[in-house]
Amino acid sequence: MNKPTPPLVSGALPGLGHALEFRSDRTSLVRRGFEEHGSVFAIKLANQNVAILIGPENQRVFFMETDKALGIQKPYTFLRAMFGEVLFLAPHDVYLDQRTVVLEAFRREKMLHYQDVMQEVVQKWIDSLGQTGEIELTGEMVRLVQEVAGNCFLGHEVHQQIGREFWDLYADLSAGLDPLLPPNLPLPKFRRRDRAKAQMLTILQPIIAERRAHPDRYDDFLQDLVNKRYRDGREVEEDLIVNLLLGLMFAGHETTAGQAAWTIIMLLQNPEYLRLVQNEIRRVVPYGAPLDTGRMAQLDHIGWAVREVERMRPSVDLLMRTVEEDVEVGDYVIPKGWLAQVAQDVAHNLPGLFEAPENYDPCRYAPGRAEDKADRFSLIGFGGGTHKCTGMNFANNEMTVITALLFQQLDIELLTEHPQIERGLGASRPSQTWIRYRRKSDEALHAAVDAAVASPAGCPHAQTAATAASLN
Numbered sequence: 425m426n427k428p429t430p431p432l433v434s435g436a437l438p439g440l441g442h443a444l445e446f447r448s449d450r451t452s453l454v455r456r457g458f459e460e461h462g463s464v465f466a467i468k469l470a471n472q473n474v475a476i477l478i479g480p481e482n483q484r485v486f487f488m489e490t491d492k493a494l495g496i497q498k499p500y501t502f503l504r505a506m507f508g509e510v511l512f513l514a515p516h517d518v519y520l521d522q523r524t525v526v527l528e529a530f531r532r533e534k535m536l537h538y539q540d541v542m543q544e545v546v547q548k549w550i551d552s553l554g555q556t557g558e559i560e561l562t563g564e565m566v567r568l569v570q571e572v573a574g575n576c577f578l579g580h581e582v583h584q585q586i587g588r589e590f591w592d593l594y595a596d597l598s599a600g601l602d603p604l605l606p607p608n609l610p611l612p613k614f615r616r617r618d619r620a621k622a623q624m625l626t627i628l629q630p631i632i633a634e635r636r637a638h639p640d641r642y643d644d645f646l647q648d649l650v651n652k653r654y655r656d657g658r659e660v661e662e663d664l665i666v667n668l669l670l671g672l673m674f675a676g677h678e679t680t681a682g683q684a685a686w687t688i689i690m691l692l693q694n695p696e697y698l699r700l701v702q703n704e705i706r707r708v709v710p711y712g713a714p715l716d717t718g719r720m721a722q723l724d725h726i727g728w729a730v731r732e733v734e735r736m737r738p739s740v741d742l743l744m745r746t747v748e749e750d751v752e753v754g755d756y757v758i759p760k761g762w763l764a765q766v767a768q769d770v771a772h773n774l775p776g777l778f779e780a781p782e783n784y785d786p787c788r789y790a791p792g793r794a795e796d797k798a799d800r801f802s803l804i805g806f807g808g809g810t811h812k813c814t815g816m817n818f819a820n821n822e823m824t825v826i827t828a829l830l831f832q833q834l835d836i837e838l839l840t841e842h843p844q845i846e847r848g849l850g851a852s853r854p855s856q857t858w859i860r861y862r863r864k865s866d867e868a869l870h871a872a873v874d875a876a877v878a879s880p881a882g883c884p885h886a887q888t889a890a891t892a893a894s895l896n
């Protein structure tokens with residue numbers, strides 16, 4: 425028997441479908457669909473049918489289907505004008521080759537090096553803040569994350585040399601992002617985009633040539649790319665090196681900045697949990713101690729705070745695919761020609777998966793509860809399957825370093841009480857959020873260690889699990 429197509433959500437307008445509502449408040453639209461029809465349903469964006477898949481079982485289909493059945497290229501076509509045929513924008517076999525190169529950049533030894541760079545950059549930023557002041561956190565996180573990305577991927581010397589100019593050009597490139605208009609229209613923003621891209625190539629060309637001449641002199645992502653050879657021995661082309669660098673910066677910087685800012689904001693909004701984090705910082709990484717891998721691994725409460733932000737405030741809250749072959753999902757079939765979508769912001773708030781999902785409760789990830797471990801497709805802030813985020817560990821480490829060093833050295837107060845979610849084209853982030861900070865006194869920085877060791881409070885379940893483990 426032929427299966428039916430997913431049922432349509434109420435409220436479709438003639439000709440427009442749900443397009444206006446999708447634009448103004450897609451979260452409510454998807455929630456309504458879920459309430460009306462359960463975990464698989466459809467909306468219409470003008471004439472385009474879109475199947476929405478909610479819940480781990482259906483999300484598994486979305487992420488585990490082949491690219492041949494659920495295509496990733498077309499929904500991201502508008503990125504081609506910025507980055508060319510890079511990663512999943514390239515033909516599949518070329519993508520697989522490039523992915524190997526990128527994965528190498530995130531292997532363990534490299535991550536250890538990046539962690540050191542992150543610490544240096546974040547510490548430099550904290551030092552630049554002085555004793556006391558007020559900053560707009562969201563914008564500040566964007567600049568900080570740019571510094572980290574620049575230093576890790578371009579290397580310290582190159583970033584020093586071209587840093588600000590590079591990011592100014594990058595801003596022109598990003599301003600040309602437009603998913604609706606044909607990318608080659610003669611508009612000023614598209615001309616600026618192309619000019620910026622050409623200038624970046626001109627700036628980076630002599631640097632790449634210098635790197636080719638000294639393959640052992642530097643240790644950074646740029647050098648890895650320059651040294652890399654295809655299987656037939658050819659060098660990686662200059663413009664591909666530049667496109668990969670720009671593509672990674674794009675995938676990684678606004679997304680990380682948004683979640684880093686939310687991590688700090690949500691801790692400040694939840695002082696009880698913040699106390700657990702501060703205790704952990706004093707115990708594991710007292711002021712002056714290096715944030716090495718061993719210590720990073722012990723910062724559980726910060727890790728859970730970072731994960732709670734991935735759940736509650738995902739920077740990427742919607743993913744799309746084009747349906748290239750009929751795909752069965754549960755009781756339905758999604759026909760070729762439709763779009764398929766997952767929606768993190770709704771999926772992460774399903775009551776059956778997470779206890780009281782509306783509450784900020786990072787202890788839900790502690791051993792003994794581990795709510796995210798029940799199904800690997802329940803928490804999908806970094807996607808899943810073949811296209812799962814390559815930079816996930818990089819981003820999580822970066823957010824951990826920022827949170828640890830910031831709360832280690834500063835007392836912070838949230839001045840903007842209720843920051844809102846602001847949706848951009850690249851990623852969601854908090855609206856403008858002001859904080860006031862004061863550097864902890866030297867006495868406070870050092871004296872606090874004993875107090876923390878004396879009271880190692882943490883998530884209740886984590887302690888019970890730890891006690892049980894020590895008794896076994």
Ligand code: HEM
Nearest residue numbers: 672675676679680683739740805806807811813814815819
């Ligand atoms: C909090 C920060 C981040 C979030 C929330 C995030 C989220 C995501 C998501 C949801 C996907 C899957 C896209 C899809 O399936 O359509 C993805 C893919 C990707 N991300 Fe991230 N990302 C973050 C940081 C980073 C960083 C720091 C980098 C690199 C520097 C990065 C590089 C990539 C790449 C290369 C892909 C494509 C993977 C592939 O198709 O092979 N991301 N990211």
